[in-house]
Amino acid sequence: MSLGRRIYFITGASGFIGRRLCTRLVAQGAEVRALVRSTEKVGSTLPGLILVAGDLGSPKTYASALSGSDVVIHLAGEAKFGNGPQFRQSNFLATTALLAAVKDQVPGLSRFVFVSTFGAVDRAPTDLCREPVDETYPSHPCTDYGRSKWEAEVAVRESSLPWCIVRPTPVVGAEMKLRSHLAVFVRSAMSGGLLSRFAFPGRFSFLHVDDLVEALILTSTHPEAVNRIFFAAGHPIALGQVFAWAAPNAVRVPLAWAADLLRPVMRWLPFQARALLYDALTASDAALQGLGWSPRHGPRESVEEVIQAERRRSDFYFPPAGLTLLTGAASGLGAALAVKLADMNRRLILVDKDEDGLAAMLSGHPAVVKRVVCDLSRDDELNRLLTSPIWGGEGIDEVFACAGFGARGPVTQLNGITQVNIFLVNLVSRVRLCHHAALVMTSRSFGRIVLISSSSAYQALPYMAAYAASNAALLSFGEALWGEMEGSGVEVLTVCPGGMSTRFQERAGVLVLPNERLDTPETVADAILLAVKRKQGPVLKVGIRSKGMDFIARLLPRRMRVRLWKRLMGMLR
Numbered sequence: 371m372s373l374g375r376r377i378y379f380i381t382g383a384s385g386f387i388g389r390r391l392c393t394r395l396v397a398q399g400a401e402v403r404a405l406v407r408s409t410e411k412v413g414s415t416l417p418g419l420i421l422v423a424g425d426l427g428s429p430k431t432y433a434s435a436l437s438g439s440d441v442v443i444h445l446a447g448e449a450k451f452g453n454g455p456q457f458r459q460s461n462f463l464a465t466t467a468l469l470a471a472v473k474d475q476v477p478g479l480s481r482f483v484f485v486s487t488f489g490a491v492d493r494a495p496t497d498l499c500r501e502p503v504d505e506t507y508p509s510h511p512c513t514d515y516g517r518s519k520w521e522a523e524v525a526v527r528e529s530s531l532p533w534c535i536v537r538p539t540p541v542v543g544a545e546m547k548l549r550s551h552l553a554v555f556v557r558s559a560m561s562g563g564l565l566s567r568f569a570f571p572g573r574f575s576f577l578h579v580d581d582l583v584e585a586l587i588l589t590s591t592h593p594e595a596v597n598r599i600f601f602a603a604g605h606p607i608a609l610g611q612v613f614a615w616a617a618p619n620a621v622r623v624p625l626a627w628a629a630d631l632l633r634p635v636m637r638w639l640p641f642q643a644r645a646l647l648y649d650a651l652t653a654s655d656a657a658l659q660g661l662g663w664s665p666r667h668g669p670r671e672s673v674e675e676v677i678q679a680e681r682r683r684s685d686f687y688f689p690p691a692g693l694t695l696l697t698g699a700a701s702g703l704g705a706a707l708a709v710k711l712a713d714m715n716r717r718l719i720l721v722d723k724d725e726d727g728l729a730a731m732l733s734g735h736p737a738v739v740k741r742v743v744c745d746l747s748r749d750d751e752l753n754r755l756l757t758s759p760i761w762g763g764e765g766i767d768e769v770f771a772c773a774g775f776g777a778r779g780p781v782t783q784l785n786g787i788t789q790v791n792i793f794l795v796n797l798v799s800r801v802r803l804c805h806h807a808a809l810v811m812t813s814r815s816f817g818r819i820v821l822i823s824s825s826s827a828y829q830a831l832p833y834m835a836a837y838a839a840s841n842a843a844l845l846s847f848g849e850a851l852w853g854e855m856e857g858s859g860v861e862v863l864t865v866c867p868g869g870m871s872t873r874f875q876e877r878a879g880v881l882v883l884p885n886e887r888l889d890t891p892e893t894v895a896d897a898i899l900l901a902v903k904r905k906q907g908p909v910l911k912v913g914i915r916s917k918g919m920d921f922i923a924r925l926l927p928r929r930m931r932v933r934l935w936k937r938l939m940g941m942l943r
Contacts, residue, residue: 373395373398373400373587374399375400375401376400376401376441377400377401377403377438377439377440377441378395378400378401378402378440378441378590379403379436379441380392380395380402380403380404380405380442380445381405381442381444381445381468382444382445382446382447383404383406383421383445384404384406384407384813385445385446385813386541386543386545386547386579387541387579387582387583388404388445388446389545390580390583391443391445391583391586391587392404392419394580394583394584396418396419399418400418401420402418402419402420403422403436404419404420404421404422405422405424405426405435405446406422407423407425408423408809409421409423420435422435426446426460426467426468427460427467428467429467429470433471433474433475434475436472436476439475439476439479440480440481441480441481441483441590441591442481442482442483443483443485444465444468444483444484445485447460447461447465447519447522448461449515453513453514453515455514457514457515457518458514458518458521461515461521462518462519462521462522465484465522466522466525469482469525469526469531472531473529473531479531479532480532481532481533481534481589481591481595481596482526482529482531482532482533483533483536483586483589483590484534484535485536485586486519486520486535487515487537487538488503488540488575488651488653489511489512489516489519490509490519490520490523491503491508491509491511491516491520491537492510492511492512492516493641493644493650494508495637495638498633498636498648499644499648499649499650499652500649501654502575502649502652502653502654503601503652503653503654504601504657505598505599505600505657512641523535523599527597532597533596533597534589534590534595534596534598534599534600535598535600536582536586536589536599536600536602536658537599537600537601537653538577538582538585538601538602538603539574539575539577539601539602539603539651539652540574540575540577540651541577541578541579542576542577542578542579542672542673542675542676543578543579543580543672543675543676544676544678545579545679545813545814545815546579546676546679546815547815548683548815548857548858549857551574552576552612552673552676553676553680553815555609555612555613555616556612556616556673556676556677556680557680557683558613559613559616559617560616560617560677560680560681562617562620566613566616566617566620567620567621567622568613568623569608569610569613569622569623569624569626570608570609570610570625570646571608571609571610571625571629571647571648572608572609572645572648572649572650572651573606573607573608573609573649573651573652574606574607574608574609574612574645574651574652575603575604575606575651575652575653576604576605576607576669576672576673577604577665577672578604578665578666578672580666580667581602581665581667584663584666585600585658585663588661588662588663589658589661600655601655601657601658602655602658602663603653603665604655604665604667604669604672605665605668605669606649606652609646610622610624610625611669615670615673615674615677616673616677616680625647628647629647633648679816682816683816686902686903687714687715687716687903691715691716691717692716692767693716693717693718693719693760693766693767693768694711694716694717694719694766694767694768695719695721695768695770696708696711696718696719696720696721696769696770696772697721697722697746697770697771697773697799698721698771698772698773698774698822699718699720699721699728699731699772700720700722700724700728700730701722701724701727702891703772703867703891703894703895704772704773705731706890706891706892706894706895707770707899708731708732709732710895710896710899711737711899712732712735712737712738715737716737717738718732718737718738719739719740719741719742719760719766720738720740720741720742721741721742721755722743722744722773723743723744723745723773728741728743742755742758742760746799747794747799752802756802756803761810765811765814766807766810767814767816767817767818768817768818768819768820769803769804769807769817769818769819769820770820771799771800771803771804771819771820771821772822773795773799774796774824774840774841775796776792776796776834776836776837777789777792777837778833778837778939779833780832780833781836784836789835789836792836792837792840793836793840796837796840796841796844797840797843797844797847800847801847804819804851807819808851808855811858811859811860812860814859815858815859815860816859817859817860817861818860818862818863819851819860819861819862820863820864820898820902821847821848821862821865822865822867823844823845823848823864823865823866824837824838824841824867825866825868825869825911825913825916825919825920826842827844827866828845828916828919829922829923829931829935830928830932830935831939832935832936833940834939841866845864845866845909848862848864848908848909849864849909852864852907853908861902861907862907862908863898863906863908863909863910864908864909864910865894865901865909865910866910866911866912866916866920867894867912867913867916868888868889868912868913868914868915868916869888869913869915889912894912894913897910897912898910898912922934
C-alpha cells in the first residue's frame with residue numbers, strides 16, 4: 371500500500387515498535403516526523419525521516435513539528451507492568467498534553483491513533499477466562515500502568531479529534547527489550563530455570579511487531595477505523611509450549627490438572643497465577659480482521675525469532691553473522707582480531723588512518739563489508755564515521771576500539787599538540803564511539819563494546835604521562851560503562867594488555883630491552899575472544915606484566931610508585 375505524501379507524526383519513534391513503524395512508513399512513501407528524546411537513537415539516514423528532539427510532556431518542544439501532519443500515532447509511554455505514580459505522568463498526563471498540542475497545531479488532522487494495551491482492560495476477578503477478551507469487554511485494570519492507559523483512552527475518546535485506539539497484546543520480536551515477557555520466558559527455559567520446568571496451560575496472545583505495524587498503518591487510513599477501538603492479538607499459544615520450543619529436551623511437569631482443580635477458587639488467585647494456568651491474556655482481533663488485517667506471523671515463527679535472538683545473546687557468534695566495527699584494524703592487535711573474527715565468519719567494518727595498510731588488510735576477503743579511512747584525532751573525520759549509514763539498517767552489534775598511540779618524553783619536551791592528540795585518540799574518540807554505539811545497541815537490547823586500554827592504566831608513568839593518563843581514564847570510563855550497561859543486553863569489556871610485539875614501541879620511542887618477552891598480538895587477541903565468550907567483565911588483564919603492574923599499584927604508596935616508575939622509564943630512553 372502506498373501512503374503517497376501523507377505526513378505522519380510518531381511519538382516513541384526510537385522504541386522497539388517505533389523504529390519498525392517509521393521504517394515501514396518511509397518505505398511506503400510517507401514523510402515521517404519522529405519524536406525522540408535523543409536524535410541519535412534513530413537512524414537519520416532514512417530518506418523521508420525527520421527527527422524531532424523533544425519531551426512528550428512539554429509540547430512547546432515539538433509543537434511546531436506537528437503542523438501540517440495528516441496522522442499522529444502515539445506510541446510513547448511508560449510500558450512496564452506495575453504500579454507507581456510515574457505511570458500516570460508518562461501515560462495519561464503526557465497524552466493529554468499531546469492531544470492539546472494536536473488540537474492547536476493540526477486543525478485538519480485525519481487520524482489520531484493511540485496505542486494502548488491489553489492492561490487497560492484486564493480480566494475481571496470473576497471471569498473464568500473461557501473466552502478471549504474483545505472490544506465490548508468492560509475495563510478492570512489491575513495495575514497503575516493499566517489504569518493510566520485507560521485514563522488516556524478516555525481522554526482520546528473525549529477529544530474532538532478523529533481517533534482510533536489499538537490495544538495490542540504482548541508484542542514480540544528479535545529486538546524486544548531484554549526484560550520483556552517472552553524474552554524472559556525463553557531465557558528461563560534455555561537456562562533451565564525452575565519456572566520453565568512446568569508445562570503451564572495458560573495461553574498468551576503474542577503479537578509479532580511487524581503485524582502490529584501493519585495494524586497501525588491500516589487503522590491510520592481505513593475510513594471504517596475512525597472513532598473505534600481494536601484489539602490486535604495474534605495467535606494464542608500456551609506458555610508451556612513456548613518453554614518446549616525454547617528447550618525441547620527438558621522434562622516438564624504437566625499442570626492442566628492443577629488448572630482444573632483450582633478453577634472454583636481462581637477468582638482469589640493472584641493475576642500472575644491466573645495468567646499461567648488459564649487463558650487470561652487472550653484477546654479477539656475479529657474486529658480488526660474485519661478491516662482486512664490478519665497476522666502474518668504464526669506463533670512458532672514469532673517465538674522462534676525471539677529464541678534465535680536469545681541464543682545470540684548467550685553465544686554472540688551464533689549465526690547469522692553480525693557486524694563488527696574495528697578501529698586500528700590495519701596493524702597490531704586490531705589486525706590480529708580482524709583475522710580471527712573473519713575466521714569466525716563475522717562481517718567486518720575496518721577503520722584505520724593508514725589507507726595503504728587498510729587496503730592490504732584481509733584484501734579480497736568476503737568478511738570485509740567496508741573499509742573506512744579515518745584519523746580519530748580529527749573531529750571532522752570522527753563525525754563522518756559516527757554519522758555514516760553503517761550505523762543504520764541492520765546495525766553494528768560489536769565494536770572493538772583498538773586504535774591508540776603514545777609518545778615518550780618529558781611533558782616539557784614533547785610537542786603539546788602530540789600530547790593532546792594522545793588524549794583525542796586514546797580517550798575522546800573512544801568515549802564518543804561508545805556513546806554512539808551504546809545508544810544504538812541499547813535500543814536493540816543487544817551489543818558488545820570492547821575497549822583496548824593498557825597496563826599503563828594502573829600507574830602514573832613519568833616520560834609517558836599523557837599516554838598513561840589517557841589509558842587510566844579509559845579504564846575508569848570502561849568500568850563505569852560496564853556498570854551502566856549491566857542488564858541492558860549490551861556487554862562492555864575493557865582490556866589492559868601488557869607489552870605487545872607491535873610497532874608501538876618504535877613509534878612511541880620506547881626501548882625494547884634485550885631478552886624482553888612481549889606478547890604477540892595473536893596471543894592477546896585469543897585471550898580477548900575467550901574473555902568475551904565467557905562474558906568476562908568489566909576488566910581483562912592480559913599477561914604477567916599487566917597483572918604485575920596492577921599488583922604494584924595496589925601495594926606501594928603513590929609517591930614510591932611514581933619514583934620507581936620514573937627510574938624504570940628512564941632506563942627505556
